[in-house]
Amino acid sequence: MKFHVLTLFPEIPRAFFESSIMAKAVQKGIIAYDLVNIRDFALDKHKTCDDSPYGGGAGMLMMTKPLASALDSVKPRKKRVIYVTPSGKKFTQNLAYELSRESDLVIICGRYEGIDQRIIDSYVDDEISIGDYVLSSGEAAATVIIDAVYRLIDGVIKSESLEEESFSDGLLEYPQYTRPEEFLDQKVPEVLLSGHHEKIRVWRLKQRLAKTMRMRPDLIAKARESGKITKEAEKMIEEITRIGEQ
């Protein structure tokens, strides 16, 4: 997959592409990226990239022509164009899976108060928000999306890790422990030292259910709707609820 990131601050996403697991994926040729500096398409000697909104109002918009030229410079014919904005649809793990199947993702990092609606109408396939809060930098939001997407691509990380993590089956992850056995006056739960795989599986499922019920009851309802809560899990939910009521 190739990410084409359109930005006024390429140094922000560059740090991500050049670090850690992403850097390895790039080196292996699984991921490619192109940082398109919108300022390179500015029309005046001051490299102006902002403009005032028609109708007045606070703040500036991104200037139309440099942004449109930057978009035109991205060549693959089959590409999906994303504009990251707090007024987009909410980013989810399901959307990350969907985007991970594309060959070329073009991501417009918004700055200022946003971009001209005609650019959205002519170029953008998806307007995506990473959550109900406002960032000053579209680059931070774009990096969140890139991170969630690239790690799902074959060969980037082990598929077993993906199967077990939060959201993989609609539940949050179970608690994890590493050495030493006793730390900060707390012991690792006995069952994890037992080597008994079935008991560990049952304990982990119960922990996942209890945590999801506590932190994100909405996810339990959703998992139930899509038939992801097994009979075994329903029994555990009953038990956790009973204990909670005592």
Ligand code: ADE
């Ligand atoms: N740009 C600013 N805030 C954002 C958000 N919450 N999601 C996506 N892009 C943004």
